[in-house]
Amino acid sequence: MGEDIRTVPNYLTLLRIAIMPFFALAIFYNEDLWALVVLVLAGVTDFLDGFIARSQKSESKFGKLMDPVADKLVICVAFVFLAANPYYGLNPWLACLLLSREFMITAIRALVAAQGIIMGSQWLGKLKTTFQFSGLALIFADYFSPEWINLHHIGLLSLWVSVVLSYWSLFLYSKKAFVLLFNESKS
Numbered sequence: 001m002g003e004d005i006r007t008v009p010n011y012l013t014l015l016r017i018a019i020m021p022f023f024a025l026a027i028f029y030n031e032d033l034w035a036l037v038v039l040v041l042a043g044v045t046d047f048l049d050g051f052i053a054r055s056q057k058s059e060s061k062f063g064k065l066m067d068p069v070a071d072k073l074v075i076c077v078a079f080v081f082l083a084a085n086p087y088y089g090l091n092p093w094l095a096c097l098l099l100s101r102e103f104m105i106t107a108i109r110a111l112v113a114a115q116g117i118i119m120g121s122q123w124l125g126k127l128k129t130t131f132q133f134s135g136l137a138l139i140f141a142d143y144f145s146p147e148w149i150n151l152h153h154i155g156l157l158s159l160w161v162s163v164v165l166s167y168w169s170l171f172l173y174s175k176k177a178f179v180l181l182f183n184e185s186k187s
Contacts, residue, residue, distance in 0.1 A: 005062040012049035013063060016042050016070040020077050027081035027088075036140040042074045043133050064118050068109070071121075071129055072102045078136050088139060089152075094159055098132070101166040108177045115184050119177060124169035131162035 019038055026035035049067060053059045079095035082088045105125075112119050121129075138155030145151045 005060060007053070007058045007060065007063070008056075009049035009053035009058060010060065010063050010066065012045040012052070013066050013070045016045045016049075017066075017073055020073050023074070024077050024081050027078065027085060030085070030087045032140045032143040036137060039074070039078070039133065039136055039140065042070075043137075046071060046074075046129075046133075061118050065109075065113070068105075068121050068125075072106065075099070075102060075129075075132055078132075082136075082139070090139075090156075094156075094163065097163050098159070098166060101163075101170050104170055105173060108174055112177050112180060115181060117177075117180050117184065119173070119180070122169060122173055122176075124165060124172060128162050128165035128169055131158050131165060135159035135162060 019041060023035060023038040023042070025031075026038055046067070049063065053063055076099060079090070079099055082090040083092045083095040109119055135155040135158030138151040138158060142151035142155065
């Protein structure tokens, strides 16, 4: 890539990737508090890496590629382990729809990257990620909520909203990618 990747935002992205085994273990063992702590840490590092990169003008190709990968790892770990664990009652269709979208975006990103085009995340993808992180946090926080409020159901609703946002953003992202590829092939 020809750039120094040793920046605070990139270290934060790598930290988000490194904590995923702990997230998987917390979900596997029904440790809602620890799952919530790791998820919040992942969310904070996601926010901070972008904020610092923009404010210090240290955005990098590495960061543009790896930040979405780190987000996808969080989502993949969460949905695979939540769907596999009957304690959480996550619908496997929900997990499959969201994971399929993540793989499709990754394939499109690789396709355009092969042509030397780096496409970062779009605003709608960031909104989708916000609904996913919020939904997951609500599911884990349900264990600690009073009986009169069902955060689990609210979290699931947030995840289903993220499905709609996911496929809408996939459509817009695909459209942009293919326009870029078409313009690249003409030049």
